[in-house]
Amino acid sequence: EDQVTQSPEALRLQEGESSSLNCSYTVSGLRGLFWYRQDPGKGPEFLFTLYSAGEEKEKERLKATLTKKESFLHITAPKPEDSATYLCAGTGGSQGNLIFGKGTKLSVKP
Amino acid sequence: DADVTQTPRNRITKTGKRIMLECSQTKGHDRMYWYRQDPGLGLRLIYYSFDVKDINKGEISDGYSVSRQAQAKFSLSLESAIPNQTALYFCATSDPRGGRTYNEQFFGPGTRLTVL
Numbered sequence: 333e334d335q336v337t338q339s340p341e342a343l344r345l346q347e348g349e350s351s352s353l354n355c356s357y358t359v360s361g362l363r364g365l366f367w368y369r370q371d372p373g374k375g376p377e378f379l380f381t382l383y384s385a386g387e388e389k390e391k392e393r394l395k396a397t398l399t400k401k402e403s404f405l406h407i408t409a410p411k412p413e414d415s416a417t418y419l420c421a422g423t424g425g426s427q428g429n430l431i432f433g434k435g436t437k438l439s440v441k442p
Numbered sequence: 443d444a445d446v447t448q449t450p451r452n453r454i455t456k457t458g459k460r461i462m463l464e465c466s467q468t469k470g471h472d473r474m475y476w477y478r479q480d481p482g483l484g485l486r487l488i489y490y491s492f493d494v495k496d497i498n499k500g501e502i503s504d505g506y507s508v509s510r511q512a513q514a515k516f517s518l519s520l521e522s523a524i525p526n527q528t529a530l531y532f533c534a535t536s537d538p539r540g541g542r543t544y545n546e547q548f549f550g551p552g553t554r555l556t557v558l
Binding site for chain 2: 364366368373374375376377378381418421429430432433434435
């Protein structure tokens with residue numbers, strides 16, 4: 333069964349304390365790995381797409397990487413405004429629909 | 443202006459009532475999706491449409507129906523609402539391009555539905 337698992341469920345950081353969020357997947361024929369940011373009560377906001385192992389994408393303090401079994405979202409020197417839930421999703425199989433993980437809730441304290 | 447809009451943004455209704463949630467987009471995308479989000483369960487796909495004449499069931503379609511009125515409009519209906527359909531509902535769009543069949547999806551702001 334296709335599955336996407338994110339860890340940890342919640343992460344509390346001090347401002348400036350770098351860390352990584354993990355997304356492991358078992359999606360047959362993975363065609364893309366997506367990262368989203370979601371603020372409370374709002375729709376997910378697209379961050380990155382990764383298509384092949386070894387690929388990396390960066391945006392401000394965020395960097396996403398992909399291996400054959402997992403993806404990491406690295407957050408360098410986070411700020412309080414980076415606080416949000418980060419969602420990972422894989423697309424594959426015959427339908428190619430997104431399969432979402434349950435998310436990692438990130439809190440960054442000043 | 444928002445690219446993907448949803449109406450209403452909040453709705454409280456009673457068990458047994460028929461409810462329609464609407465989604466409109468100005469992105470020009472052919473593909474549209476409806477998801478629900480529940481605490482602890484994440485986002486789950488209800489229905490999706492790759493064009494006006496193509497409607498497909500997702501993971502959790504029971505109790506829901508959809509209508510694709512135009513490329514830009516995709517509505518979700520709850521024929522007889524029940525309390526366990528209380529959730530956040532999101533519409534999303536995507537556009538296959540650049541040789542990639544499956545690209546990122548863009549989400550609307552969501553509708554918070556409460557069924558009493």
